[in-house]
Each structure stands twice: as structure tokens, then as C-alpha cells.
Amino acid sequence: MTAPMIAPADTRLLLSGNEAIARGAWEAGVKVATSYPGTPATEILESIGAYPDLHAQFSVNEKVAMEVAIGAAMSGVRALCSMKHVGMNVAADAFMTFTLTGTKGGLVIIVADDVGLSSSQNEQDSRYWGRFGHMPILEPADSQEAYEMTKAAFDISERFQTPVILRATTRVCHVKAVATVGARTAGAKANFIPEPQRWVMVPGNAKNRLPLMAERDVAFAAFAEDTDLNVLDDGTDRRIGFVTSGPVALTLREVFPNAPIFKLGFSYPLPIERLRAFAATVDAVVVAEETEPLIENEMKAAGITVSGKDILPRFGELLPHIVGPAVRPLLGLDEPPPQAAPAKLFPRPPTLCPACPHLAVYHTLARLRKKVLIAGDIGCYTLGAGHPWGALDSCISMGASMGVALGMDKAREPEDRDKAIVAVIGDSTFLHMGMQGLLDITYTQGNVTVLLMDNSTTGMTGGQNHPANGQDLHGNPAPKVDFAKLVTALGVAEDRIHVVDPYQLPVFDRTLRQEIATPGPSVIITNRPCTLIDAFTRHQPYHTDEDACTGCGKCIDIGCPAISVARRETATRKNGREVELTFAHIDTAICTGCGMCVNVCASEAIVRDEIPAKEDCRS
Amino acid sequence: MTITNILVAGTGGQGVMTATEILSLAALAMGFDVKKTEVAGMAQRGGVVTSHLRFGEKVLSPVIPAGEADVLLAFEAAEALRCCHEVRANGVILVNTLRLAPPVVSSGLFTYPDDPVAALRATGRQVYAFDAGEIARDLGEIKLINTVMLGAISDHLPFPQDELKERIVARFRDRKPALAEANARAFDAGRAKARATA
Numbered sequence: 001m002t003a004p005m006i007a008p009a010d011t012r013l014l015l016s017g018n019e020a021i022a023r024g025a026w027e028a029g030v031k032v033a034t035s036y037p038g039t040p041a042t043e044i045l046e047s048i049g050a051y052p053d054l055h056a057q058f059s060v061n062e063k064v065a066m067e068v069a070i071g072a073a074m075s076g077v078r079a080l081c082s083m084k085h086v087g088m089n090v091a092a093d094a095f096m097t098f099t100l101t102g103t104k105g106g107l108v109i110i111v112a113d114d115v116g117l118s119s120s121q122n123e124q125d126s127r128y129w130g131r132f133g134h135m136p137i138l139e140p141a142d143s144q145e146a147y148e149m150t151k152a153a154f155d156i157s158e159r160f161q162t163p164v165i166l167r168a169t170t171r172v173c174h175v176k177a178v179a180t181v182g183a184r185t186a187g188a189k190a191n192f193i194p195e196p197q198r199w200v201m202v203p204g205n206a207k208n209r210l211p212l213m214a215e216r217d218v219a220f221a222a223f224a225e226d227t228d229l230n231v232l233d234d235g236t237d238r239r240i241g242f243v244t245s246g247p248v249a250l251t252l253r254e255v256f257p258n259a260p261i262f263k264l265g266f267s268y269p270l271p272i273e274r275l276r277a278f279a280a281t282v283d284a285v286v287v288a289e290e291t292e293p294l295i296e297n298e299m300k301a302a303g304i305t306v307s308g309k310d311i312l313p314r315f316g317e318l319l320p321h322i323v324g325p326a327v328r329p330l331l332g333l334d335e336p337p338p339q340a341a342p343a344k345l346f347p348r349p350p351t352l353c354p355a356c357p358h359l360a361v362y363h364t365l366a367r368l369r370k371k372v373l374i375a376g377d378i379g380c381y382t383l384g385a386g387h388p389w390g391a392l393d394s395c396i397s398m399g400a401s402m403g404v405a406l407g408m409d410k411a412r413e414p415e416d417r418d419k420a421i422v423a424v425i426g427d428s429t430f431l432h433m434g435m436q437g438l439l440d441i442t443y444t445q446g447n448v449t450v451l452l453m454d455n456s457t458t459g460m461t462g463g464q465n466h467p468a469n470g471q472d473l474h475g476n477p478a479p480k481v482d483f484a485k486l487v488t489a490l491g492v493a494e495d496r497i498h499v500v501d502p503y504q505l506p507v508f509d510r511t512l513r514q515e516i517a518t519p520g521p522s523v524i525i526t527n528r529p530c531t532l533i534d535a536f537t538r539h540q541p542y543h544t545d546e547d548a549c550t551g552c553g554k555c556i557d558i559g560c561p562a563i564s565v566a567r568r569e570t571a572t573r574k575n576g577r578e579v580e581l582t583f584a585h586i587d588t589a590i591c592t593g594c595g596m597c598v599n600v601c602a603s604e605a606i607v608r609d610e611i612p613a614k615e616d617c618r619s
Numbered sequence: 620m621t622i623t624n625i626l627v628a629g630t631g632g633q634g635v636m637t638a639t640e641i642l643s644l645a646a647l648a649m650g651f652d653v654k655k656t657e658v659a660g661m662a663q664r665g666g667v668v669t670s671h672l673r674f675g676e677k678v679l680s681p682v683i684p685a686g687e688a689d690v691l692l693a694f695e696a697a698e699a700l701r702c703c704h705e706v707r708a709n710g711v712i713l714v715n716t717l718r719l720a721p722p723v724v725s726s727g728l729f730t731y732p733d734d735p736v737a738a739l740r741a742t743g744r745q746v747y748a749f750d751a752g753e754i755a756r757d758l759g760e761i762k763l764i765n766t767v768m769l770g771a772i773s774d775h776l777p778f779p780q781d782e783l784k785e786r787i788v789a790r791f792r793d794r795k796p797a798l799a800e801a802n803a804r805a806f807d808a809g810r811a812k813a814r815a816t817a
């Protein structure tokens with residue numbers, strides 16, 4: 001891999017919040033950076049990986065990522081661990097004890113909350129972790145602050161020997177904004193010093209750390225009162241003063257140009273005396289925070305009168321069109337005339353790609369819909385819940401398909417086993433947290449057929465490498481897990497493990513029917529790569545022979561975006577019954593020639609193009 | 620303190636985010652404060668993508684306030700209609716007339732509007748509609764469609780069109796001079812076409 005161009009100090013760059021965090025970490029001399037991909041945090045580690053003089057890796061899950069960062073920080077170097085909000089739930093076990101030992105080298109944990117749920121299964125407020133773990137929370141509003149606060153977080157972490165959380169949101173991570181960057185300072189060299197009283201958390205040692213943590217709380221509360229990360233952005237209209245954190249500060253300034261705004265960059269612990277003094281300078285205080293009423297409740301507990309979630313929503317982003325109408329009535333301001341309603345249009349939900357190997361799985365499951373319960377998981381294949389397949393019965397958390405399927409099986413009586421139970425899971429998700437669930441299935445001999453959809457990448461987050469695709473973060477060769485051997489080792493009988501080419505629909509269909517009809521655990525591994533990675537091979541596209549197409553519509557049922565309805569007709573059969581015929585059209589510009597549809601066409605109406613087609617206008 | 624608000628819309632995979640990125644870099648080079656934000660769930664998978672670009676002396680929120688987009692650059696006809704209410708009453712809409720029907724339409728669950736461009740014009744906003752794909756194909760390379768779109772918007776920016784053109788051409792000049800030349804032609808063709816369809 002060629003060395004990246006590194007912008008020199010004092011350059012004005014257009015950086016996403018994620019890129020800005022990466023730059024700040026590199027300048028701060030970070031030595032080890034870890035993560036597991038997850039929207040909106042993925043690009044933090046990817047960007048760090050492009051800098052020299054450090055080690056960056058995607059770990060198999062957030063807990064391992066956290067532990068790798070902890071080991072590095074114990075050794076005295078600066079370490080960073082980034083993840084999406086739900087990743088912290090996975091990492092919490094390690095996190096909640098490392099907050100007790102405290103750190104040696106600076107450890108900064110970046111947690112990216114998907115406020116507004118652009119690509120997540122829930123919305124949770126990671127600022128709670130500061131309260132739970134007795135550690136500071138920093139909250140940037142834009143790229144410049146994300147860059148500066150990342151550097152500040154390392155200094156604070158080392159000064160107080162405590163890990164620090166930098167809490168970002170989608171509206172920081174994925175916004176590109178101007179940031180002026182600085183120069184790098186090399187970090188300390190690793191030097192692990194054995195200190196069992198500190199690093200070996202057995203009860204006797206842990207008890208001695210608890211009073212130190214309480215002392216630390218007091219020290220941070222004092223720091224909060226002094227730090228210039230907390231800023232009063234004053235205004236002349238004293239009727240309402242806002243207390244806020246993160247990108248909401250920008251919303252407020254946009255909507256209320258003259259309001260005093262107390263912006264908490266260091267938002268936990270609160271600088272409660274400064275906030276009390278601020279409240280005394282305005283007629284009323286409104287706390288605007290995403291998403292839980294944390295600052296609000298703590299100010300109220302300190303005896304300061306504020307409003308907050310009584311007028312603002314308790315979930316979702318606090319954008320100008322939300323905050324304005326909620327607050328303007330308090331100022332006696334009229335609402336601007338309502339906007340014209342948006343045009344009523346068809347929805348355009350995200351869908352699977354042409355030639356996506358998951359199409360085969362969901363096409364087959366949809367046909368077996370009445371015979372199976374389908375426990376789902378997190379990844380592109382969660383889209384199997386959508387049109388036209390409707391082939392997913394649950395989606396909870398990373399790896400949950402295994403345990404949920406097993407629970408469905410164990411909950412029922414033998415006579416209720418009219419439906420087979422299937423668990424669908426992707427390769428990266430299986431490595432993340434699926435293996436343990438499968439072990440439970442084999443140990444308790446659950447009647448579950450696992451569809452392990454190995455597409456050789458972490459697809460939904462943009463195609464990150466993992467331990468089973470033979471490449472490291474930089475695309476260099478790496479050891480490669482053999483899934484068939486892995487599930488054998490986890491206790492699945494060898495004759496119940498099948499590696500199948502999903503494009504061979506009849507073979508996949510036959511294998512699945514056979515496995516769901518047989519009791520006990522089984523695993524079917526599909527082995528075609530994601531269409532968006534280099535390992536995918538495009539072939540000459542197909543088109544429909546209009547004269548040969550009988551209108552059976554079977555190819556359309558696959559749900560491939562390249563196949564659409566050309567026309568519909570009603571025909572009368574010999575027995576007098578009317579049937580609806582659906583004739584297909586293949587968009588040769590996006591067809592990649594996988595041939596899945598050829599397998600279901602009885603009339604040989606799908607034929608390969610002879611010359612490259614250049615018909616459509618997509619680029 | 621004037622802020623220019625540009626909304627770019629299309630579907631996942633069309634290059635909406637890249638086009639907005641190039642516009643952002645041009646605005647940055649002009650010395651403006653710049654913010655760009657996407658409203659894109661799982662954008663890579665064929666869903667709706669809209670990108671907000673704001674620049675001026677000092678930009679606060681990255682999100683364009685409701686109904687205050689100055690220009691809408693739409694890569695697909697129905698997607699223009701979906702967000703045209705975000706454009707000022709005296710704003711400009713530049714729309715590629717391409718019609719991309721998603722599976723829920725082709726399967727008959729929903730219908731695609733008969734004439735999205737007429738519906739756009741009926742809103743009273745200034746509409747420039749053109750087939751960017753045809754222009755790109757005439758130039759011999761369908762991939763030039765994004766540059767055609769950027770050429771089309773170049774007359775509606777508060778800075779010289781050469782600045783934007785330079786951002787595009789500079790991406791190819793050193794490594795692929797032929798592509799630089801082709802992109803320059805696509806830019807000019809898009810610009811001329813948008814002017815002609817006012």
C-alpha cells in the first residue's frame with residue numbers, strides 16, 4: 001500500500017468528523033487504534049489506518065477491540081478504541097473494570113451515537129457511560145472540535161489516569177466541515193510495569209481502587225468548572241438561555257441568533273456552579289440535548305429551574321425545524337408559515353444489489369415462508385425483511401440470530417414443531433458474536449438450521465476485511481478462517497455442514513429443504529462474494545428473449561433489482577381459469593451476469609448478451 | 620451574512636455524494652466556510668440519497684433550513700419531485716430526466732409519476748430539465764454523467780464556473796489526460812444544455 005498524502009500543519013481541510021478524529025489521534029501520537037465497523041463510526045479507524053507510525057486494526061468485536069486498546073494503554077502508550085453506540089454494550093464488560101484500574105497511557109474511547117437511526121437497530125445515549133463508568137464525556141459539535149477534542153481527550157486521560165469517552169453523533173461523524181490541522185507529537189514508548197494491585201482486579205485489589213475512583217469524580221467536577229471546553233457563547237436576548245452539547249449548539253445558534261448559549265464540550269461531570277451562575281443571568285433556561293434528559297435532570301437535582309424534554313422531543317435529532325417550533329412560542333414569536341407538503345410519492349427503500357448472493361437465500365426462504373421461522377441478524381441481509389421477500393422474523397443484536405433461534409426451539413413442545421427454525425447470519429457477524437451462539441446450539445442439540453452467508457467481507461459498512469477473508473486492514477495477506485472447519489470444531493456434525501454456491505438455486509433449495517427436515521443442528525455456508533468487493537467477478541449480462549418469455553414471473557420473484565416487470569397480461573387457461581402473467585425485463589446496464597435467474601426460467605427466455613450493452617444512463 | 624444552500628438528490632449509487640464533494644471542494648478553494656451533510660440511510664443499496672451543501676462566510680448548522688435551498692441538483696426525476704418543496708419559491712431546480720423505477724414500482728405496488736418535470740414546473744420554481752445520460756452517451760462515455768450534472772449547476776453558483784471545472788479536471792489531469800479532456804467537454808456540454816432548457 002502506498003503511503004497516504006499527509007496534509008502538513010496549518011492546512012485548512014474539508015474533513016468529516018470521523019476523519020478529523022483520526023487526524024487528531026495521529027497528531028496526539030496514538031500508537032494503537034482498534035475498532036469494529038459500525039455506522040456512523042466505521043471511517044474513524046479506516047482513516048487512522050492510513051497514517052504511519054501506529055498500529056490500527058479492526059478487531060472481531062468491540063469487546064476485543066476495547067481489550068486490545070486497554071493492553072496498549074496499560075503499557076503506557078496512547079490508544080484509541082472507536083465504535084458505534086451499540087458496540088459499547090458489547091465492550092462494556094472490559095470497560096467497566098478498566099475504569100476502576102484507570103489507565104497509564106492515554107485511552108480515548110470514541111462512541112458514535114446514531115441519533116435519528118440512519119442505520120441502526122436502536123437509538124441509545126452513550127453519555128450514560130460517563131455516569132456509569134465515572135469518567136469524563138467530551139462532545140464535539142463539528143469537525144474542528146472533533147479534531148481538537150480528540151487531542152484534548154488524550155491529555156485529560158493521561159493527566160487524570162482515566163479513560164475518556166468522546167461522544168460523537170451521526171451529525172458530527174458524517175458531516176464534512178472545514179478544519180485547520182496541526183503537527184504531530186510522537187507518543188511515549190511502551191513499557192509495561194507490573195503493578196498487580198492496580199492491574200489485577202481481584203476483589204481485594206478492586207476494593208482499594210473504589211475510593212480512588214470517588215476522589216477522581218471530585219477532581220473531574222472541579223476540572224469541569226475550569227476547562228475552556230465549556231464555553232459561554234453569549235447573546236443579547238436574555239429571555240431564554242440555552243444549555244446544550246454537541247451539534248445541537250449549532251442548531252440553536254442558527255435558529256436563535258441572539259440567545260445566550262452555554263455549550264458543554266466537557267459535558268460530564270457538569271460544571272454545575274457555572275451553570276447555576278449562567279441560569280441567574282437569563283429569565284429562563286432551556287436544556288437542549290440529544291437524546292436523554294441527562295444534563296436537564298442533573299441541573300434540576302442541583303436545584304436549578306430548567307425546561308427541556310417537556311417541550312423538546314425525547315428522541316431523534318434536534319434539527320432547526322424541530323427546535324424552532326418547540327421554543328418560539330416561549331418567546332411569543334409567531335411560527336413562519338408552514339411549508340408546502342412534500343409530494344406524495346412511491347417509497348424507495350434500500351434493497352439488495354444485483355447478483356447479491358443473499359438474493360438466493362431470501363428467494364428460497366420466501367418460497368418456504370409457511371414452513372420456517374427465520375431468526376435474523378445485523379448486516380445487509382437484514383434487508384431480507386423487506387420487499388419482495390418478507391423473510392425475516394427477528395433482528396435484535398449482533399449474533400442474536402443464533403440464540404434467538406435456539407430459544408424459539410427450546411420454548412416449544414415437540415408436537416408444536418410444525419415449522420423449522422432457521423438462523424441467518426453473515427460472515428463478519430458470525431465472527432463477531434455468532435460463534436458463541438452456535439456453540440450453545442450444538443451443546444444443547446437445538447433444532448436449528450444455520451445459514452452462514454459468507455460473502456467475504458463486512459458488507460453493510462462498506463466492505464471491511466475480517467479474519468475469514470484472508471486480508472488485513474491494509475489489504476495485505478492474512479491468515480484465513482475456514483468456516484467449515486470452524487463449525488466442525490464448534491460441534492456441528494460433518495454430514496450436517498454444506499458449502500453451497502448460492503447462484504445454483506436448485507442445489508441451495510434442495511440442501512435447505514433436506515436440512516430443515518432433519519432434527520439437530522446444521523450449517524449451510526454460502527460462498528459467493530459480495531458484488532461490491534474486488535473478489536466479485538462480473539460476467540456478460542443477460543437479457544430476456546421476448547418471444548420465449550411465457551410470463552411466469554419466476555425470475556422477478558428473486559427480487560434482483562436488475563429484473564423488472566415489462567408488462568402484465570391476463571390469460572385464460574384451457575380449464576377456463578384466468579391467470580395473471582408477468583413478463584420480465586432485464587436491465588443489462590446493471591446485470592452482472594450471475595445467472596441466478598437462468599436457473600428458475602423454464603422457458604429458456606433468459607439469454608446472455610453477445611456484445612457489451614450501453615443502454616442505460618447510470619454511471 | 621449570505622449562505623448558499625445547495626441540495627443534491629438522487630438514488631444510491633448515482634454519485635450524489637461524490638458530486639456534492641466536488642462542489643464542496645470548489646467552495647473551500649474559494650475561501651468559504653463549508654459544511655456538507657448527507658441524509659442517507661443505507662445509501663449504497665439503492666435508496667434515496669440527498670446531500671446538503673452550505674457555504675458562506677460562516678456556516679452554523681450543516682442542515683439546510685426547511686424550504687431554504689437555493690438550488691436543487693437532481694440526478695433522477697422523481698427524486699427531484701420528492702424534495703422540491705425544500706427549494707425556495709424563487710429557487711432553481713436542475714433535473715436529469717432519467718426515470719429509475721424501484722422494485723416496489725415495477726412489481727405494481729406503487730406507481731411512478733407520469734410527468735415529474737411538469738409537476739416540478741407546476742410548483743412555480745425555475746426548472747431546467749435535461750437528459751444528462753443522452754449528453755454523456757453522445758460524448759461516448761456514460762460515466763461522464765456526473766460531470767454533465769456539475770456543468771449544469773455551474774451557472775448557478777456564486778463563484779466562477781472555471782473554479783468548479785478546475786476541481787473536476789484536476790482529478791484526472793496528471794494520471795489520465797484523456798479523461799481530463801473528456802470531463803472538460805462533458806462539463807461544457809452540461810452547462811450549455813442547462814442554459815438551453817431554461
